[in-house]
Structure formats: structure tokens, C-alpha cells
Amino acid sequence: MPLSDQYRVAPGTRVNLADWKTDDAEGVDRSEAEKRLSENILAMTHLQHTLYAERKQSLLVVLQAMDAGGKDSTIRHVFGPLNPQGVRVESFGRPTPDELARDFLWRIHQHTPRKGHVQVFNRSHYEDVLIVRVNGLVDRSVWSERYAIINEFERTLSQAGTTIVKIFLHLSKQTQRDKLAERLEQPHKRWKFEPEDFSSRAKWDEYMEAYGDALGRCSTSYAPWHIVPTDRKWNRLLIVSEIVRAALERMDPQFPEPAVDHDEAVRLLDQIP
């Protein structure tokens, strides 16, 4: 099975995250992984260029993880090399009062990708069945209906030509501890530390349960979840790049027909002094 498929959650799966690996290098060593990552990025760059030229479909990548799960690093290394003209990254943090005054998909819908673009969500509408559920910010009767709502929302995007790839970066609790401690040590990382990091860590088990439900109930044929082992950075970057590259290859973008006839265009060009 290609690496890009090994971590996909089949629709209908009941997900218990304790059964999913957080560190799984599958016989690939670091230097091999870095070589394949470079190849994947090169291939993605060409595919993105064609997608941008084609302007008929779009790609949405949803990234979710516990704190220190490597979302920022993944964005930088996997999506950073693409042409910024066709890539958007939106981070969904604590909702503003204006956002809270609407339904939970209102702020999300404003950032779905236009045709030709790649959109990356750093956190997403899934927070509304994760942090919102764990902290009891809405009643169970409200969040429990959101899985079906999300599935229909994503189907709507899919029908409009958006390929959706959802990736959960699966981190062990021990690795999170080490990464948070590292954040506190290093001057150029310390600013990322927030007191809230503690409160979600303290509720680790509740989060794992909420993630398990979200990943299981919302992995669909048109918007599958992937559970990517993330304890080792080079392995995480390899797997994410394999998943994204495979998605772009399945989209199979094509350069459009030119808007003008070639010979006629050259003739016109040379008529202008």
C-alpha cells in the first residue's frame, strides 16, 4: 500500500487513538525520507503550477493536532516551497465576538479555497467538536449534531470541485512534554508558549476521546482523515508530503487551452510597433 494510503481512516471506522502509532517510520530511514520529501515537494510544485493555470478545482488541507504536534513546522516545510500566489494558510484561533455571533461554519466558509488554489487550515471547524466539546462550551445536544453537519458541509465543497485532505498529526503525550519544555528553553520558540497549553494537556484523555470520535465519524470517501505519526519530524514531513502529492496527482490538473490562436497572436504581436 502506498505510504499516502497507510494512514487513511476508512469511512465508518471507530477510532481509538491508543491503537494508532505516534512513531512509525515503516522501514524508511532519515536520509531516504529527506530525499523523498524533496522529490515530493518538486512534484507538488509542478502540480500546483498546473492547478493554478487550470483554475477548475481546488485543494483544501485541514491540519489538526494537539499543541506542539508540528502543525506550524509542517506548513513551513511542506507548503512553504509552493508558489505563495496559489497557497493560502488560515489559522483558526479563539473565535472573535463577531464570529461567535454566527454559526460555527460562518468563519470557516469565508476561507474555503477558490478554484486554482491550495488552502491550508491550521486548526479548523473541527475545534467545534474538540476544544468546544472537551470544555463544555456548548451543550452535548449541540456538538453531537455537528459531525453530520460537518460531513454535509464538506460534501458541499467537494461537489464544487474542492478536494479535501484532512490530517491529524498524532503525537504521544511524552513527546508533547519534551516539545513544550523545549519551547520554554529556546528564546526563539518561547513566544509560542501559552498558558492554555497546560489546560489542554491536563485534559489529554478527553481530547483523545473527542479526536477519536471526530476522526471516525467524519472520515468520508470525499474528505478522508489521515492519522499521521508525528513524534519524529522527518517521518511526519515525509508522510504528509506523500499524502498531499497523491491528492494532487489524483486531481490531475491540466493546462488550459490558450485563449488565442498561436499564429494569429504572433501576427498581432508584431503589428504593434
Place this chain on the structure above:
Amino acid sequence: MPLSDQYRVAPGTRVNLADWKTDDAEGVDRSEAEKRLSENILAMTHLQHTLYAERKQSLLVVLQAMDAGGKDSTIRHVFGPLNPQGVRVESFGRPTPDELARDFLWRIHQHTPRKGHVQVFNRSHYEDVLIVRVNGLVDRSVWSERYAIINEFERTLSQAGTTIVKIFLHLSKQTQRDKLAERLEQPHKRWKFEPEDFSSRAKWDEYMEAYGDALGRCSTSYAPWHIVPTDRKWNRLLIVSEIVRAALERMDPQFPEPAVDHDEAVRLLDQIP
């Protein structure tokens, strides 16, 4: 004078573009230029990271050029290597009916950068004193008042912590001809060719006059224009990177104080099992 300042238009200058070079390598050869470009990009990457962490100020880069002037290539090479999480590119094409139903700054204002971000405008509100003027899409009495309106708009952004850098990629008419012909030849470039490219080429002199007025009247201390010779790609990329790097250095972003006391944070971290 540093390279970043050599092409800046001093406030109050009357700009006649025939007096400004389209090809000026200033004693830098290609290999030296490419080396400096790499150094500039590395420096920009670090500065951007700090700017993002700081979240107190933002950078707006406005790119304007005639067709085939190298805007897309500049975006890819100079801004592509930055972290996409903190960079946005917005291309302003033909206004939609919804945009035409508002004032000309309405669509622009929606994309000004938030604190911590770098925003690149591929075309901009300047089109409203360029293509709109050349093609007579509004009366002279309307476009002629826009220079002052734009200056006050940009002052507003500047007062809110946005550093504004405006770059006109100055192309010779002959180089444009060669690049448009190349576009028609190459399958992976042909899609970019649009029939409108001819009509603006046919009005080259009117465009140069309109650009001259825009660059002269709207180069201010807080939002200067730069006229960058663009016939040679490697030289263009070097100069743009020098200008952007210098702007980021002047902004001098700083990592914020951490939100938590270090020792207290480590103690709390280790209290969580």
C-alpha cells in the same frame, strides 16, 4: 548608496520613465547577484519569523508592472521561500460587479495585512489611475483626484503600523515583446497569454505617462515607490530582495516577552502526569 535606496523615487519627483533604466546591473554580475539573493532570502526568513511572533506591525508590498514585467516570477522567487503562514498574496484583476458597486478602495482595504503578516499585492489600487485612466473608464475629474485619495489611504495604513513598499518593475518595450512571444511558444506559459495583453501594449506611451504620474505623485516618505529595472531577471530579483530586506530591517521586529514565567511554567508542566 545601498542598492535598496538607489531606485527609490524621492517625494515630489516628476517622473519621466524614459529617464529610468530598464536594465541596470550596477557592476553586479549574475553569480554575485544570485549569491546575494540567497543571503537576502535567508535574512528575510528570519526577520519574517520574528515579525510574525511580534504581531505589532505588518508589511505591505505593492507590485505593479506592464504585462510580462515579472510580477509572478518575483512573487515566486522572493516571497515564495517565506513561511506561508505569515504571507498573503492578493491579485487584483478585473473588478467584479460587487466590487464595481463600491468605491475603488473597497476591495483593496479588505486585503491590507494584519499585524505580524506580510501582504503582497499583485496589481493594486494603482490600476485605478492606470488602466482606468488610459482606457477612460472614469472621467478625468474622478481619476485626477485619486492620487491624493491614495496618499491619504496609505497614510492611514502607515499610522496603523503597516510599512508600505511599492515596486514598479520597469520593463522595456522590446523586452516585453520578447517575453510575450516566449509565452506564446512555451506550452507551460501559453495559458497566461490574454488578448488584453495586446491592447495595453498598443497603448504603451499612454501607460508610461500614467505610470509616471502615479509614481511621482504617490511616492511619499511613508509609502515610497521604487522603479526597478526588470529586463534582466536575476538583477530584478536581487534589487527587489534588497528593498524588501531593508524594509524588514528598518521595521526591526523583536520577539515578544513570553506569556509565562519560565521556572513557573516548567514546574506546572511537570505537575501534569
